[in-house]
Amino acid sequence: MKNVLLLVHDDDGQEARLQAALDLTRALDGHLSCVDVSLYPAFAGDYYYGGGGAAGMLLADERQRESKNKTQVSARLANEGLAWDWTDVTGNFFEAVVDAARLADVVVVNRELERYPYPDMHGVASRILTHVRVPVLAVSSEQRGLKLNRALVAFDGQASSAATMRACVPILRLAEAVEILMVRDGAEQVEPSEAAAYLSRHGIHAEVKIVDDGLQPADRYIMEEIDNFRADYIVMGAYSHGRLMETFGGVTKRMLRNAHIPLLLGH
Template sequence: MKNILLLVHDDAGQEARLQTALDITRALEGHLSCIDVAVVPLVAADINGGAEQAMLLEEERDRERANRATLEARLNREAVSWDWTDVIGGMAQAMVDASSLADIIILNRQLEESSFLDMREITSRVVMKSRAPVAAVPEDQTHFGTDRALVAWDGSESCAATLRACVPLLKLASDVRIFTATEKSNQLSPAAAAQYLSRHGIRAEIDLVERGSRNADDLIAEAAASAQADYVLMGAYGRGRLRETFGGVTKRLLSSSKLPLILGH
């Protein structure tokens, strides 16, 4: 896990994304790739033959040029390896297109006040279409810690794939907990996940709870708070009949989680 892909855009979540990306890049001694997206504005019924959209796009590009100048000066002081690419287009597709050789993608879980960017939807699309895990951080995140990790385990293929992809990050933790709600399942057990991690030199504790009628996202949030976790790692969405169940959990956590989520599909 050496290639960290960062969404750059002048919005309320940018500082949280940038700080998270810098923290992860330093922790893993990796390389930071910045994708600065100038978003094409949507203009309804432009009677001027596209002139209004062209004007708004040029204003957006001007903002991102100024944003690049500011952030490049900062990156030059941060002592990390980095590169920069400017893109014009849709935010989700731009990140997916850039992610072929990315090991982890840095986005926000949601922007609370933005009427222009639906970051939850953008992040959901990237998670669904990219093979790399996505770190979705709250917009007020000031530091990404690596010492305590909570794995929200459901035994799914997406959860197992995310776990495998994030072994280098989990190796940095002194406390890894595999949390699962007890219910009958023919999928991979939490013990199998713990055994897999042990072969990579990672010792993980297993926490089992009775789910009952409670929402999985509430249980995950409580377990993360109890463990004082720095982040939650989990599979996102699902396949077939499972998609509605796991999709609801993912969307609710993207809306409400106080911690960074590392999501994979």
């Protein structure tokens, strides 16, 4: 895992995304690829009122802001001591990131913006998750920096959960402590003990915790275990059909809304 893809845009979540991506790239001794998106006015919701002329003016303003943003962020990257490249795109976040992710190992976005509804980062993160085949690191807009010492693996025994854990092995290797959490429902395809054995062959020695309680939503147990384990981040499959993630993505959506630590998600 060497290629980190970062969504760049002058919005309330950019600083959190940037700091997380820098910390992750440095920890992996990797390469940071930045895709800077100038949004089409049609994707600006209430900010777009008029026809072609108004749209052209709004797009020109957007490109001017992103040009200034590029100058500032590029100057910062030049002093970070890591390898990076830059691509400018005009369009929308979803298509730009999915296109750029073809040769990425991990994608960095916001799970949502805390103070502003626009851009809709929750929707963007959800759509990206269902279309890329690499882990997505989703961070709060309030996040500052990325700690990788204590990893909580929310494991439901389904294919997406196992695949996400395997893909995140290079990151999990950096952890001082790893815990595998399973909320059992009887539909598991892979046991947590098997997952722990797999990680042990990569030099990762994980503790296993199993919860047998089908009455409460699984994300309640995950949120509780974040505090109990003092987790720095979570690794979990997204939009799978096991109990831990819930049919139709209920747990995934709520974790994207509510998690106060970074999520490493895979689908």
